[in-house]
Amino acid sequence: MSGPSSMSPPRPRLFCPLPGAIHPDHRQVEEGTRRWARAAGLDGLPGHEALLGHRMGELAARVMPGAGREAVQLLGDLVLWLFHVDDDCEEGPLGVRPAGLADRLSRLLYAAEHPGATLLPRDPVAGAVRDLRRRTEALFGPHAGAAWLDGLRAYFLSLLWEAGQRTAPEYPGIESYALMRLHSGAVDTFLPLLEHAHSIALVPAERHDPRLAALKEMAAFLIGWANDLLSYRKESTRPGRRLDVVTLLRRGGAGLTDAVTAAVGQYDRVMGRFLELGERSRRRHRAAAGTWRPSTASYAAPVNGSSPHPGTGTGSARTCWLGPSPTTRPRRRPARWASRRSSGGGTPKPASG
Template structure:
């Protein structure tokens, strides 16, 4: 087993209050049953994943969401780990991007057309068919289409990552950032944020550059946080791994400790930008947009809480040095854009005042009753 550098992760900035769905334990148990019933992943992988409190993670993302959609999200996250861990991180396909592309395209066809007579004996395909039908049950036709389109983005990005894994290469920071916005599967969750509260955000709001930027900022923060807490686990595994700390080490020719400091500063600066944009977007926002923005915030905080508490990252058999709490002040609150071309445009959309009146987000009550499509 490769032994990576022992890093002590300090508490990170968390201006968003925590919350969790009251049915989190039942949702977690239901996902375990679902994964067993469909045989998601190998028996060994499934045995590990059922210990990771994936239902609790989903319950933190949608703390006031409708239980059936929180359960759908939980099952979907488990399925994503079956793909990411089983195919990409640990399977041989993760080093053969051409073959991985073919497999993922077949799965994509199943998501597009669950009735297609393809991969009928494949556990991941069977699970995906179930997920797709439930997406159609709880969402609109437009939301189902966006979910499939986002799944295509995710598949495309993991093939991109597989190409680096096959060659043993490390991408530039800008390329890694762009890839990470999608291969973290955050965008595939976004339609479920709407379904969880029974509304559909209209394109004239969702496609505003500032709203797209807020969603991308959330993806950046979530994936940077994930890379920070998962570094211990990944650096001690066998074979190739790709992580923002490794990218930063190479980009800036710095030590692992230096890379950790830079990564935390980057996520803190984006968190500050997210809060400024969040505050500005609320002014004049529709009830649907207000709920969507609140859900983005819950997604960020839920990922933080799960990241420092799940056995997936604490790895008690070889304990990671992760924090047990968060802090109220960022390590970097500069209003200047990060020097990352793929995302520097976000700062063009921020209000002029770099210090908004709202420094800590407050929970919102759910605004919508559930409606099935």
């Protein structure tokens, strides 16, 4: 069930011209996440000390550099919790037992949906998700809490998909994997926090605008692809079946260098289109309303990216994901080429899950 043999891959250089920033209270947020984990009992879980090395509070501070301190703290705590869930589902025994994993996730989801219930009373992971739900609603209101729950359901569904694929007789196709990767990075749980932390109030017509839907999809795609590329060196040494874009392209017959090049091309193609559509959307809203508070970068979480459709500016991102890689980089040149090492895993890790 193992994938192609591991080799040292070329270090990918990803096109990301969006400027970086960090919240001024990032050190306090980082320490706050560590205190929250101890109070919740997460510090007794396997791998906790290693997860602290990923600096989840700092990650949250980079995702929301201009938000209020309480919102950034909530995101940092959420990211640490997501890492624990992700690692347990991927590396623990439930990672190859879809039925057992479904039971576990259904109980965690119930705890999130009904934080006052006594189901799983001595489970620190369940207790932590109750706290996250309560704080989300206390800080941003019931609509944000409902949207956050929807994101959590999508994320749990992707974990089940992955568990099923680890025991399936064949590897999934790249298109099936790309669709799942929209949710396995847990981006759907970040977006409600980003939206409300920046006081973005979307009317229904805006919320369901195909342009915004495309930007959000492409943000998730970029985060997933970047995580796969930047963590491949580390993840390729682990035993068992690997599910990442490089492994799947290699199983299709590509050599390691060609697989990495193809995946980087797909990432660059989407990033270029994201920048294009984001700029057109901002111009459109400025013309209609004078000013437009929402920034497309707010939807980019970890890698600060999403992606646009050059032609009509509408429709789903999936129409452009997996087409031929461009022979040149997108027209907007990066201010610098970034080469970052990720810690790996399913949730956006560094970079920001």
